[in-house]
Amino acid sequence: MTDDTRSVIERHWSTANDRDWDAFAALLEPDLLYEVPQTRERIRGADGYLDFFRTWPGDWRVRILRLVCEPGAAACLIDFTDGGGTMTGMSFFRLSARTRIAQVTDYWPEPYEPPPRASRFVERI
Amino acid sequence: MTDDTRSVIERHWSTANDRDWDAFAALLEPDLLYEVPQTRERIRGADGYLDFFRTWPGDWRVRILRLVCEPGAAACLIDFTDGGGTMTGMSFFRLSARTRIAQVTDYWPEPYEPPPRASRFVERI
Numbered sequence: 001m002t003d004d005t006r007s008v009i010e011r012h013w014s015t016a017n018d019r020d021w022d023a024f025a026a027l028l029e030p031d032l033l034y035e036v037p038q039t040r041e042r043i044r045g046a047d048g049y050l051d052f053f054r055t056w057p058g059d060w061r062v063r064i065l066r067l068v069c070e071p072g073a074a075a076c077l078i079d080f081t082d083g084g085g086t087m088t089g090m091s092f093f094r095l096s097a098r099t100r101i102a103q104v105t106d107y108w109p110e111p112y113e114p115p116p117r118a119s120r121f122v123e124r125i
Numbered sequence: 126m127t128d129d130t131r132s133v134i135e136r137h138w139s140t141a142n143d144r145d146w147d148a149f150a151a152l153l154e155p156d157l158l159y160e161v162p163q164t165r166e167r168i169r170g171a172d173g174y175l176d177f178f179r180t181w182p183g184d185w186r187v188r189i190l191r192l193v194c195e196p197g198a199a200a201c202l203i204d205f206t207d208g209g210g211t212m213t214g215m216s217f218f219r220l221s222a223r224t225r226i227a228q229v230t231d232y233w234p235e236p237y238e239p240p241p242r243a244s245r246f247v248e249r250i
Contacts, residue, residue, distance in 0.1 A: 037213065039239035040250050048246025055243035066217055068193045068200040075193040075200030077217060088162065090215055090232060092191055092202060107215060109234040114164035118180035121173025125165045 004099045005069040009076055012093075012101060013062045016053055025050050029102040036106045049104070058082040072097075129224045130194040134201055137218075137226060138187045141178055150175050154227040161231045174229070183207040197222075 008027055015024040028046035035042050043049050060082040068075045074093040079086050087108060094103035114122075133152055140149040153171035160167050168174050185207040193200045199218040204211050212233060219228035239247075 036239070038234050038236050040236075041239055041242075042248045042250050043244075043246045044248070045246070048244065051246050052242070052244040057243055066198075066200070068195055068198045068217070070193050070195055073191075073193045075191070075202075075217075077200075088232070090234075092193070092200075107213070107232070107234040108237075109163050109215075109232040110237075111163050111165075112233075112235075114161070114166055117166075117177070118182055119168075119173065119177040121168045121170070121176050123167045123169070125167050 005071060005074050005093075005095055006067060008095060008099055008101065009067060009069065009074045009093060010064065013064055013076075013078065017061050019054075021050060021054060024053065027101055029096050029100045032102055032104065034104045034106070036108075038107060058084075130196060130199050130218075130220055131192060133220060133224055133226065134192060134194065134199045134218060135189065138189055138201075138203065142186050144179075146175060146179060149178065152226055154221050154225045157227055157229065159229045159231070161233075163232060183209075 011023070012027055015027070025046065028049060030046050032046045032049050033044060034049050034052070043052055060080060063079045063081070064076060065079060066077040072095050076091045076093065078089045078091070080089050090107040092105045093101055096102040137149070137152055140152070150171065153174060155171050157171045157174050158169060159174050159177070168177055185205060188204045188206070189201060190204060191202040197220050201216045201218065203214045203216070205214050215232040217230045218226055221227045
């Protein structure tokens with residue numbers, strides 16, 4: 001079932017990249033909950049989640065950098081690239097018993113200048 | 126081995142919360158690599174990683190919110206709380222064949238105001 005989870009998450013991004021919305025929608029539970037804690041945004045339902053992707057402007061593309069899966073849950077690190085550049089995103093997924101996506105929680109960390117560090121072992125690269 | 130991975134990551138945070146640095150150090154590979162892509166910071170070696178934790182100021186405490194594990198890899202969502210408040214952090218871990226922590230990559234996403242969304246399904250909470 002871990003392999004099933006991995007396959008569903010990989011297909012989530014590959015069908016999105018291909019704009020294959022029928023195949024994308026087939027991976028989702030109807031009552032999917034999508035949340036972005038940083039912005040306090042939420043979408044309730046697979047129809048809205050699909051619309052959010054379909055209407056996202058520009059010629060964007062996602063590349064999976066890391067994908068950790070266990071039965072019913074996954075965490076994925078992605079690069080999201082469009083005309084404006086590349087952002088790093090992270091998504092936690094929960095899957096239903098029939099291995100459809102039931103919950104997605106996104107994070108979009110941005111570059112920042114680090115504060116002074118107490119440890120002398122921290123290098124800047 | 127997924128259970129081993131989970132146990133190591135849980136102990137990573139519990140020994141850090143307890144300031145039990147001997148037990149914390151026992152979970153680490155000597156050549157551990159720690160990276161913070163947002164700040165372009167890096168620590169090479171378990172000694173430096175331990176020092177980074179030991180010298181972190183204040184009365185801080187970590188709480189695991191989500192932990193996804195597979196053999197040799199994990200992704201963890203945490204709350205980090207100190208006198209200044211609570212931050213959300215995310216760490217991707219890689220473990221060695223003997224199930225010690227070999228690589229840690231941290232992300233610290235911050236709240237932001239969302240841009241206008243093309244989809245009408247996005248709610249604010």
